Amino acid sequence: DTGRHDPQCLFCRIIAGEIPSDRVHEDERVIAFADLHPQAPVHMLVVPREHRRDVAELAEDPELLAHITQVAGRIAADRADGDFRLVFNTGPGAGQTVFHVHAHVLAGGKLAEGEL
Numbered sequence: 001d002t003g004r005h006d007p008q009c010l011f012c013r014i015i016a017g018e019i020p021s022d023r024v025h026e027d028e029r030v031i032a033f034a035d036l037h038p039q040a041p042v043h044m045l046v047v048p049r050e051h052r053r054d055v056a057e058l059a060e061d062p063e064l065l066a067h068i069t070q071v072a073g074r075i076a077a078d079r080a081d082g083d084f085r086l087v088f089n090t091g092p093g094a095g096q097t098v099f100h101v102h103a104h105v106l107a108g109g110k111l112a113e114g115e116l
Ligand code: 5GP
Pocket: 010, 019, 021, 022, 033, 034, 035, 036, 037, 038, 088, 089, 095, 096, 097, 098, 099
């Protein structure tokens, strides 16, 4: 499902403000908030407001995908030294648990290769 608010979707509910989150960025297309279980000193999720399942679906909107990478870079520059890892878990076999696409932004420490 692309576009509409899905009342069953955790991240649609966070976007709607029905579930609280620590927001660090919001604009007309995306919001970013702290991951509940951080795996790096800075661990934020950048999420498009429109419901899309995964990064494959997001790739249909390259400008939105580019915007997410720009927001990620700004978060890493503001809250860490500017270096960051951007992770899209795609499909259950790759660890995706929330099926509303989100970019994990990991920064603020020496991130070992192969983590996450
Ligand atoms: P995935 O495993 O789908 O790539 O990532 C889902 C992420 O969402 C996990 O890192 C998990 O810690 C985070 N998460 C799950 N539930 C919540 C929540 O209610 N609030 C926040 N802020 N993060 C959540």
